[in-house]
Amino acid sequence: xxxxxxxxxxxxxxWALTNRELKKWYxxxxxxxxxxxxxxxxxxxxxxxxNINAMFTNNPNIPPEFANQIMRQxxxxxxxxxxxxxxILSFVSLFTTMFSGMSIVWDRRLGFLNKVxxxxxxxxxxxxxKVMSATIRSLIQASIVLGIAFLFGLQxxxxxxxxxxxxxxxxxxxxxxxxxxxxxxxxIRSTRWETQMAVMNLLNLPLMFTSNSxxxxxxxxxxxxxxxxxxxLTYTSDAVRQLLLYExxxxxxxxxxxxxxxxxxxxxxxxxxxxxxxxxx
Amino acid sequence: xxxxxxxxxGLTKVFNKSLxxxxxxxxxxxxxxxxxxxGPNGAGKTTxxxxxxxxxxxxxxxxxxxxxxxxxxxxxxxxxxGVVPQEYTADEDLTGYENIILCADLYGIPREVSxxxxxxxxxxxxxxxxxxxKVETYSGGMRRRLELACGLINRPRVLFLDEPTLGLDVQxxxxxxxxxxxxxxxxxxxxxxxxxxxxxxxxxxxxIAIIDYGKIVVVGSPGDLKNALGGDIITLSIQEDADISxxxxxxxxxxxxxxxxxxxxxxxxxxxxxxxIVIEVLRRKGYAVTRLSLTKPTLDEVYLDYTxxxxxxxEESKESFRAHRxxxxxxxxx
Ligand SMILES: Nc1ncnc2c1ncn2[C@@H]1O[C@H](COP(=O)(O)OP(=O)(O)OP(=O)(O)O)[C@@H](O)[C@H]1O
Ligand SMILES: [Mg+2]
Numbered sequence: 001x002x003x004x005x006x007x008x009x010x011x012x013x014x015w016a017l018t019n020r021e022l023k024k025w026y027x028x029x030x031x032x033x034x035x036x037x038x039x040x041x042x043x044x045x046x047x048x049x050x051n052i053n054a055m056f057t058n059n060p061n062i063p064p065e066f067a068n069q070i071m072r073q074x075x076x077x078x079x080x081x082x083x084x085x086x087x088i089l090s091f092v093s094l095f096t097t098m099f100s101g102m103s104i105v106w107d108r109r110l111g112f113l114n115k116v117x118x119x120x121x122x123x124x125x126x127x128x129x130k131v132m133s134a135t136i137r138s139l140i141q142a143s144i145v146l147g148i149a150f151l152f153g154l155q156x157x158x159x160x161x162x163x164x165x166x167x168x169x170x171x172x173x174x175x176x177x178x179x180x181x182x183x184x185x186x187x188i189r190s191t192r193w194e195t196q197m198a199v200m201n202l203l204n205l206p207l208m209f210t211s212n213s214x215x216x217x218x219x220x221x222x223x224x225x226x227x228x229x230x231x232x233l234t235y236t237s238d239a240v241r242q243l244l245l246y247e248x249x250x251x252x253x254x255x256x257x258x259x260x261x262x263x264x265x266x267x268x269x270x271x272x273x274x275x276x277x278x279x280x281x
Numbered sequence: 282x283x284x285x286x287x288x289x290x291g292l293t294k295v296f297n298k299s300l301x302x303x304x305x306x307x308x309x310x311x312x313x314x315x316x317x318x319x320g321p322n323g324a325g326k327t328t329x330x331x332x333x334x335x336x337x338x339x340x341x342x343x344x345x346x347x348x349x350x351x352x353x354x355x356x357x358x359x360x361x362x363g364v365v366p367q368e369y370t371a372d373e374d375l376t377g378y379e380n381i382i383l384c385a386d387l388y389g390i391p392r393e394v395s396x397x398x399x400x401x402x403x404x405x406x407x408x409x410x411x412x413x414x415k416v417e418t419y420s421g422g423m424r425r426r427l428e429l430a431c432g433l434i435n436r437p438r439v440l441f442l443d444e445p446t447l448g449l450d451v452q453x454x455x456x457x458x459x460x461x462x463x464x465x466x467x468x469x470x471x472x473x474x475x476x477x478x479x480x481x482x483x484x485x486x487x488x489i490a491i492i493d494y495g496k497i498v499v500v501g502s503p504g505d506l507k508n509a510l511g512g513d514i515i516t517l518s519i520q521e522d523a524d525i526s527x528x529x530x531x532x533x534x535x536x537x538x539x540x541x542x543x544x545x546x547x548x549x550x551x552x553x554x555x556x557x558i559v560i561e562v563l564r565r566k567g568y569a570v571t572r573l574s575l576t577k578p579t580l581d582e583v584y585l586d587y588t589x590x591x592x593x594x595x596e597e598s599k600e601s602f603r604a605h606r607x608x609x610x611x612x613x614x615x
Contacts, residue, residue: 016386024374111368115431117336119387120359 013121017129018136021103025137032141035096039145043088043152046214047081074216077157077245085149086240087213089168090233092145093138093176094207098200100134101183105193117279127184127275131268135176142172157245164243167253171239174260175232181267188278213237235259285309286439286471287316287333291342294328294495302328304495305342310439310473310488315465317486318475319584325495326475327367330443333473334364347438360388363437367444367475369424371416377427378403378412381434388435395434402430405467406460422453429460433468440464442474446481458484479580489580491587498587506583511536513552515559517573518544525568532562552577 025031056067068078075083104127107113116126146154146168187196208214210224211233217225228234239256242248287310294303303325310316318326331337333344335355343350349357371380378399385395403409406426411419419427425445432440445461446454458481465472476482482489483503490500499506512534519525526538529547534555537548549555552575560570 012389013387016383020372020375020383023379027374111366111370112372114331114336114368115364115366115370115384116387118334118359118362118364119384119435120356120389121387 013119014125014129014132017116017121017125018133021130021133022136025133035092035137035141036144036148038095039088039092039141040148042091043081043085043145043149047084047088047152050080052080053078074219076216076241077155079153079155081153082149082155082245083241084214085146085152085154086244087208087211087237088145088149089142089172089240090175090211090213090236091208092142093172093179093236094204094233096138096141097134097176097180098183098204100130100180101187101200102193102196104130104184104187105190105196108191109193113279123275123279124272126279127181127188127271128268130184131177131180131271134180135173138176139169139172143169155245157247159242159246159248160244167243168240171236171243171257171260174257174264175236177264178232178260178267181264181271184271185267185274188274207231207233211237232260232263235263284312286312287344287346287473289329289333289342289344292329292332292339292344293341294325294332294337295340301495303332303339306490306492306495306497308490308497308500310471313469313471314487315472315474315485317482317489318473318492319477319479319482319489319580320475320492321477321588324477324492326477326492327443328495329492330364330441330473330475334362334441335359360435361438363432363435363440363470365425365428365432365440365442365445367447369421369428371424371427371431373417374415376413376415377408377419377423377430380416380427381430384431385434390435398434398436399430402433405464406430421449422456425449425453425457426460429464433464436468437470439471439473442472444475444477446476446478454478454481461485479584483580491584493588499583503580503583506580507578510578510582510586511548512550513548513555513578514576515547515549515552515556515573516544516576517547517559518571519563520569520571521567523568525563525566528562528566529559532558535559 053067053071056062056070057064059067062070071078071080077083104113107116113126117123146165183200186199190196210227211231212228213233217228217234220228235256239253239260242253242256287308289306289308291305291307292303293301293305295301306325306329308316318324318329320326328337332339333346333351335351335358338352343352345351346358347361349361351358371377372383375383381399381402382392382395385399390398400409403412406429408423408426408430411423416424416427429445432442442461446457449457461472461474462485474485486503488500488502489506491498491506501509524540525545526540529535529538529545532549532555534550535547536550539546547559549559556573556575560573563570
């Protein structure tokens with residue numbers, strides 16, 4: 001029998017592994033449903049229940065035009081729900097990418113990783129396929145959540161054109177690449193999913209609240225502002241707000257994208273380098 | 282480079298700077314043979330395989346597979362080997378067919394080729410009827426067969442089988458042996474397998490190495506190892522109350538005679554020929570043999586002889602214990 005395995009395509013393994021992860025997800029509509037419901041609940045709770053607009057507009061001591069101005073000064077838009085809904089997109093990226101770290105721990109525990117390592121597939125493909133599948137999942141979930149936000153009454157700003165949506169995808173793409181690389185790095189040597197779970201629980205809410213996702217930085221104490229200015233979620237949310245809600249400040253938008261681009265490139269590269277080093281012992 | 286398909290020189294793996302899992306082992310495997318590593322839990326079998334299949338780096342020593350160095354030419358090695366790991370590694374959420382195609386993609390095999398091979402292999406391991414069922418619904422035997430199929434998708438020159446029948450019941454185990462023999466005949470490859478079942482090594486392997494505490498204790502064909510024990514055991518008793526040891530010892534082929542609780546324990550070559558002679562010699566001297574039994578040595582005795590104990594259960598590391606338990610649990614599910 002012929003041992004010839006035919007022509008080789010180096011991306012074969014990468015796409016096969018990416019598709020494996022995605023299959024688990026799109027074949028289980030329930031998981032997709034849950035992963036959409038969670039951010040929508042947050043959006044409803046924070047955006048609608050915490051009716052910050054009403055604190056000012058329903059206040060008889062504040063004239064309506066002032067109320068609007070206060071909102072604009074703090075949030076950049078007169079509608080807190082719109083501000084918050086954008087933050088929830090970061091939330092979607094954060095939570096989805098966290099699970100890429102879990103999945104590598106599982107693969108190691110179940111021996112799947114060992115099997116993959118004994119095949120000629122590039123070590124970097126193993127890590128990058130997880131990054132890519134988490135990113136694709138986040139993008140799809142984020143677009144569904146964004147669609148729901150529009151239905152709930154997200155108010156777009158003066159500079160908004162449908163083309164800006166592409167920019168939103170780009171920002172989400174970059175943050176997801178960076179975040180999932182980080183979570184994979186945490187999981188790459190671990191064999192205990194409990195550890196991974198604990199790290200995730202420790203990181204997720206602080207990462208959310210130390211960014212401008214739910215509340216603007218300007219109202220934070222100084223020490224927190226410093227953290228928030230490093231937190232890449234801040235730049236994602238800002239970029240998306242520049243594109244959807246604000247009168248776009250092009251310089252700021254460029255800065256956001258540069259920051260996110262560097263963040264994604266640095267951590268993805270570290271991921272590739274460490275995958276060479278650490279995947280086999 | 283050697284002509285041997287696998288050769289290992291001083292191969293050593295030390296975990297956490299102190300646990301010597303594999304201790305300077307030397308061995309070779311020639312083209313087309315089934316070579317077995319036989320040893321108890323924690324002997325270092327899986328660790329040896331993991332070094333040969335390039336997922337663990339040796340601490341010391343070298344080995345080559347098909348002429349490629351396992352460290353310096355790891356990716357060449359990966360192209361020519363197939364692996365059937367100790368654990369069930371198929372993705373439970375995917376179907377059997379999807380798992381095989383996934384493996385094929387990892388080798389970069391074009392889809393036209395991999396589809397054809399997948400169907401052939403599914404047929405061979407008799408999983409065609411279940412190919413579109415999720416692996417989580419498979420029984421232990423089916424999972425093992427799926428792993429076999431996955432390990433063969435790239436037409437490997439060497440197939441590594443790590444405890445291919447761990448946790449399977451007796452019938453399924455025998456059936457798996459048949460698959461292994463069939464696959465070897467079909468693909469004419471070299472097989473390196475590990476096991477802690479003596480019958481398995483006996484039934485399948487051309488040569489075996491007994492490994493214990495990371496060291497190879499002895500290498501040889503199952504037949505040679507059994508012969509090296511010095512033959513069969515004849516036990517007999519006679520009616521008369523007399524010592525016949527001296528008499529029996531003089532008979533050709535008899536190596537050793539011991540008297541134990543009124544029975545004679547006789548070690549002899551070619552037991553089935555020697556036993557009648559013993560009876561005849563005794564009859565001529567007027568002794569009547571009342572009972573006689575003949576036992577052929579099995580690998581059990583070989584094992585006992587070389588390791589000084591029967592298959593022991595050493596305390597395993599937590600990780601390998603967990604993996605073991607998981608494999609067993611899944612293989613029992615029907
Ligand atoms: N990743 C690891 N880290 C630390 N110790 C390990 C590791 N893998 C194996 N060991 C230890 O090395 C020794 C040999 O283990 P190995 O898995 O090679 O044994 P084995 O012969 O395959 O046993 P079994 O029959 O249980 O599969 C054991 O003591 C085990 O605890
Ligand atoms: Mg083992």
